[in-house]
Amino acid sequence: MRELQLDDRDRQILNELQNDGRLSNADLAERVNLSPSACLRRVNLLLESGIVAGTHLVLDEKVAGFAGTAYVFLTLAEQGAEIFQAFETRVRAVPQIQECYLVAGQTDYMIRVVFADMADLERLHAEVISRLPGVVQIRSALALRTVKRTTKLPI
Template structure:
C-alpha cells in the first residue's frame, strides 16, 4: 500500500498513532468515526503494508542520566564497499551512538552520540570513535539544547 492509495481515514489513523501510539483501538475508532472492528482491520492493513515501521517509547534523555548529545562527522580512510561495511558493522551495537547516516560530501558519516558528562564524552571519543575501523578523523559538534525533535511524517 502506498501513500497515494490511502484514504482520509487511513491518513487520520496514521497521524493519530504517530502522536500517541498508546491510543486504544476504541478511542482511535471513535476519533476517526469507525467501528472498533473496522478500525482494527485498517490498522492491521497499514501495519502489514510496511508503512508502519514499529511502535516505541521515547525516553527523556536527561531523566536517563544523559546530559548531552553531539553530532559527530566521521571520515574514513576509504569509501570502498568493504570499508563502509566494516564501519557499519562496528557501530551497530554501540549504545552511545544513537543514529548513523552515510553522507555524500565532505564527510563519510554523521553520528548522533549521547553522553553523561564531559568525561564520558572524552571516553567515547578516545576509546570508541577513534578506534572504529577505518576512522581517520572525527569532528564533533555539541548541542546546547534540542529545539525540535520529531520522527513524525505528515501523511
C-alpha cells in the same frame, strides 16, 4: 514495490497513532469516527503494508541520565564496501550511538551520540569513535539545546 495508496482516514489513523502509539483501538476508532472493528481492520492493513517501521517508547534523554548530545562527522580512509560494512557493523553495536547516516559531502558518516557528561564524551571519543574501522578524521558539534525533535512524519 508498488506505491502505497493512503486515503484521508488512513492518514488520520497514522497521525493519531504517531501522536500516541498507546491508544486503545476503541479510543482510536472514536477519534477517527470508525467502528472498532473497521478501525482494527484498517490498522492491521497499515501494519501489513510496511508503512509502520516499528513501535517504541521514546525516553527523555536527560531524565535517563544523558545530559548531552553530540553530532559527529566522520571521514574514513577509503570508500569501499568492505570498510563501510565493518564500520556500520561496529556502529550498530554501540548503544550510545543513536543514529548513523552515510552522507554526501565533505565527510562520509554522521552519527548522533548521547553522553552523560564531558568525561563520558571524552571516553566515547577516545575509546569508541576514534577506534571505529577506517576512521581518519573526526569533527564534532555539541547540541546546546533541543529546539525540535520528532519521529512523527507529516502524513
